[in-house]
Amino acid sequence: MQEVRVGIVGLGNVGSGTLGILAENAAQITLKLGFRLKVVAVCSRSVEAKTMPPSLGVVLKTADWREVVAHPDVQIVAELVGGTGVAREIIDSAIAHGKSVVTANKELMAACGPEIWDRAIQAGINLAMEASVCGGIPIHAVLREGISGDRITALYGILNGTSNYILTEMEKRGEPLAAILTEAQALGYAEADPSADIDGFDARSKLALLAALAFGEKITPADIFVDGIRRISPMDFQYAHTLKHTIRLVGAARQTQEGLILSVRPALIPQSTILAGVQGAYNAVWVKGAYGADTFYYGRGAGPQPTGVAVVSDLMRVAREIRGGSPERVSPFAHERLGEYQPVSVTVQKRAYYLRFRVDDRPGIIAKLAGILASKHISLDSVLQEPCNTKHDLPFVITVEPTSEQSVRDAVDEMARLDFLREAPLALPMETAL
Amino acid sequence: MQEVRVGIVGLGNVGSGTLGILAENAAQITLKLGFRLKVVAVCSRSVEAKTMPPSLGVVLKTADWREVVAHPDVQIVAELVGGTGVAREIIDSAIAHGKSVVTANKELMAACGPEIWDRAIQAGINLAMEASVCGGIPIHAVLREGISGDRITALYGILNGTSNYILTEMEKRGEPLAAILTEAQALGYAEADPSADIDGFDARSKLALLAALAFGEKITPADIFVDGIRRISPMDFQYAHTLKHTIRLVGAARQTQEGLILSVRPALIPQSTILAGVQGAYNAVWVKGAYGADTFYYGRGAGPQPTGVAVVSDLMRVAREIRGGSPERVSPFAHERLGEYQPVSVTVQKRAYYLRFRVDDRPGIIAKLAGILASKHISLDSVLQEPCNTKHDLPFVITVEPTSEQSVRDAVDEMARLDFLREAPLALPMETAL
Numbered sequence: 060m061q062e063v064r065v066g067i068v069g070l071g072n073v074g075s076g077t078l079g080i081l082a083e084n085a086a087q088i089t090l091k092l093g094f095r096l097k098v099v100a101v102c103s104r105s106v107e108a109k110t111m112p113p114s115l116g117v118v119l120k121t122a123d124w125r126e127v128v129a130h131p132d133v134q135i136v137a138e139l140v141g142g143t144g145v146a147r148e149i150i151d152s153a154i155a156h157g158k159s160v161v162t163a164n165k166e167l168m169a170a171c172g173p174e175i176w177d178r179a180i181q182a183g184i185n186l187a188m189e190a191s192v193c194g195g196i197p198i199h200a201v202l203r204e205g206i207s208g209d210r211i212t213a214l215y216g217i218l219n220g221t222s223n224y225i226l227t228e229m230e231k232r233g234e235p236l237a238a239i240l241t242e243a244q245a246l247g248y249a250e251a252d253p254s255a256d257i258d259g260f261d262a263r264s265k266l267a268l269l270a271a272l273a274f275g276e277k278i279t280p281a282d283i284f285v286d287g288i289r290r291i292s293p294m295d296f297q298y299a300h301t302l303k304h305t306i307r308l309v310g311a312a313r314q315t316q317e318g319l320i321l322s323v324r325p326a327l328i329p330q331s332t333i334l335a336g337v338q339g340a341y342n343a344v345w346v347k348g349a350y351g352a353d354t355f356y357y358g359r360g361a362g363p364q365p366t367g368v369a370v371v372s373d374l375m376r377v378a379r380e381i382r383g384g385s386p387e388r389v390s391p392f393a394h395e396r397l398g399e400y401q402p403v404s405v406t407v408q409k410r411a412y413y414l415r416f417r418v419d420d421r422p423g424i425i426a427k428l429a430g431i432l433a434s435k436h437i438s439l440d441s442v443l444q445e446p447c448n449t450k451h452d453l454p455f456v457i458t459v460e461p462t463s464e465q466s467v468r469d470a471v472d473e474m475a476r477l478d479f480l481r482e483a484p485l486a487l488p489m490e491t492a493l
Numbered sequence: 494m495q496e497v498r499v500g501i502v503g504l505g506n507v508g509s510g511t512l513g514i515l516a517e518n519a520a521q522i523t524l525k526l527g528f529r530l531k532v533v534a535v536c537s538r539s540v541e542a543k544t545m546p547p548s549l550g551v552v553l554k555t556a557d558w559r560e561v562v563a564h565p566d567v568q569i570v571a572e573l574v575g576g577t578g579v580a581r582e583i584i585d586s587a588i589a590h591g592k593s594v595v596t597a598n599k600e601l602m603a604a605c606g607p608e609i610w611d612r613a614i615q616a617g618i619n620l621a622m623e624a625s626v627c628g629g630i631p632i633h634a635v636l637r638e639g640i641s642g643d644r645i646t647a648l649y650g651i652l653n654g655t656s657n658y659i660l661t662e663m664e665k666r667g668e669p670l671a672a673i674l675t676e677a678q679a680l681g682y683a684e685a686d687p688s689a690d691i692d693g694f695d696a697r698s699k700l701a702l703l704a705a706l707a708f709g710e711k712i713t714p715a716d717i718f719v720d721g722i723r724r725i726s727p728m729d730f731q732y733a734h735t736l737k738h739t740i741r742l743v744g745a746a747r748q749t750q751e752g753l754i755l756s757v758r759p760a761l762i763p764q765s766t767i768l769a770g771v772q773g774a775y776n777a778v779w780v781k782g783a784y785g786a787d788t789f790y791y792g793r794g795a796g797p798q799p800t801g802v803a804v805v806s807d808l809m810r811v812a813r814e815i816r817g818g819s820p821e822r823v824s825p826f827a828h829e830r831l832g833e834y835q836p837v838s839v840t841v842q843k844r845a846y847y848l849r850f851r852v853d854d855r856p857g858i859i860a861k862l863a864g865i866l867a868s869k870h871i872s873l874d875s876v877l878q879e880p881c882n883t884k885h886d887l888p889f890v891i892t893v894e895p896t897s898e899q900s901v902r903d904a905v906d907e908m909a910r911l912d913f914l915r916e917a918p919l920a921l922p923m924e925t926a927l
Contacts, residue, residue: 076784087709090709091641197634200635200639204809204810207525207806209802275525333771350510351798352798354631357787357789358786358788358789362786368640372638372640375638375641376638
């Protein structure tokens, strides 16, 4: 029985999770592969402080990643450092050494995936990145191979576990975002700087990668419209429930006649949809295909072990290909060549919208707001007001029939100047196509 | 640009769906692969009556499958005939000709998968069977590669679309099974002989295949405990809802200390679980891993196009491997070698149970039933009775605390002899572990 030998760079959360699974689950991994997957070298800045699972046997421990990449026995380098700095150097160097690469690096692959893939193909090595998006969900395997025969028309995802945890706790407990965020930070579920999670940037990188896989276009994350969850409050869930909807931070990619429309933003989704059932720190991806209709994938978005499973599964896949004598020479994206993405404004698409107001009550408010909507040719669908004791800071909601985002923005801009509003109206699309 | 050439045997639902996608989606398939997937021969008993999509160009049409398999240009044979007779000959012959095989044949692969795979490995050809289970869900790609690094501890599936359609319509409309079945047959959703669907045999073959992939054991479908949905009635949904549960036909595989426990049977599942949200003719698979926690996969279970996507995706996968110069030489099961499955009786596992009775009302019934339960050391959890006008054929429900299946069977056998019962008690497990 031969073995395939692995070097791991980075022993943070994901690296430790990966190493733990490789050690604990070794017997089953060997049974599945028919050969051993042997860790021969690990690198971490604090490698001296790390204890290796004894079952791994002799492992080179180093603080210098170059020693791992250059190690003559290492056939696959797992880059688990993250970020776009040294991680890029590690991957480039591994490719230059003719070694296959497994990475969990969402940020780097979203920013430079196509370039890195080109170099991997030229070098005849294998590249795998299942762990880079939705750690616990094997969405790469699904999009690259499982449903590659389909033509995907839309993809909707709950791609950030932290923001989904905050929203679903807000929904359950009726407490404001700030309180739940503070608690999540104390529990280690949210970063000290929560912006990447709650302002939608993390989800945006993931959507860029998934959309490249699904639609075959080279997508720059910065081209994607993004809006976070900071303005969502418990009363929005009350109103959404009255409308038989809930609110989630949705990463959406839709193939339209105008082109591919991408956005990450909070949206109302019907309670009857399976996406609405996604609670807590879970991730989920809903895919619509021209032939296969709807499929749905759900799992942990992050965490050392779920992400570790993705890394180990990639190592097994690449190891099989090395043993089979054939580097894969296949795009880590689902398309042999990626098209150039021409950003399409989200404003072209017509949808129903939820508009939530906080006002100082006085006669004529609805008339004023309805007048502005009418002037933009927007049809009012319903006016909702939950019972409320105060005349100051009174919340209420108007829903409008499908209209363009631009019309809604124009109306909201004009409304924002009205003196009875306590804050600018909150406008959320209603995803009825789900 | 080279091409990889395909022969298709069988132009029924799945074959036609496959051919349609290969024709219509050709541009995107070529873009994804970087080369063409060319259909060069098709076989059907009624091939003269079939019109080929013109974009396919010159295609050999024959009624003799041997011509497809022996065709010198054919590199991959798609066996879409089904059944265990001629399908086996086609696959064996293709392997003997050194051609790779894609199959949608659940029954054959559940019965003889490991043997066929051994022959494929020896011949150095590729075998793929994504379409054989849960047509629209790429569950093979997930189990073989996507989460292969995990150690799966349990798998629960809604594996038969027809029975799920019947149950969810019964739940929605409150009509009995017979009425919905007749309607489904008229609409072509159910076969004239519905036994395979509603008695659980179709789901059992699928569970055998999925469990082999997930747990690496060679499983004979006949070793799996099976019970169908014939005894489920609208009142069972009423009671289940009172208990905040619903009822689904669940294929379950659980790794326990006693070994792998397999069953296909109707069960109560909590309404709060994502599996409970699976409506209509959809299939779903819930996987629990030792490391990756819960993942969930959902899609159409059957239909020419969803199953066609699975076949085309397999063709693309095998074509890539042929182009890469390396037959895969990997088990189509997730394990290099399968263990020998030692059937474990479902009776060893302790679970809560739902017992539904239909009685002619008289004093002392509950006392009598409770006495029998007590004599088997079964603790009663609740007694439920929905308002009812009649004293004849009065339904009510007893739920009991976790106990062994054997105890429940013993109690039910003893109860069945009581003269106030209109029929034997219906006993369903409550799947609280989901």
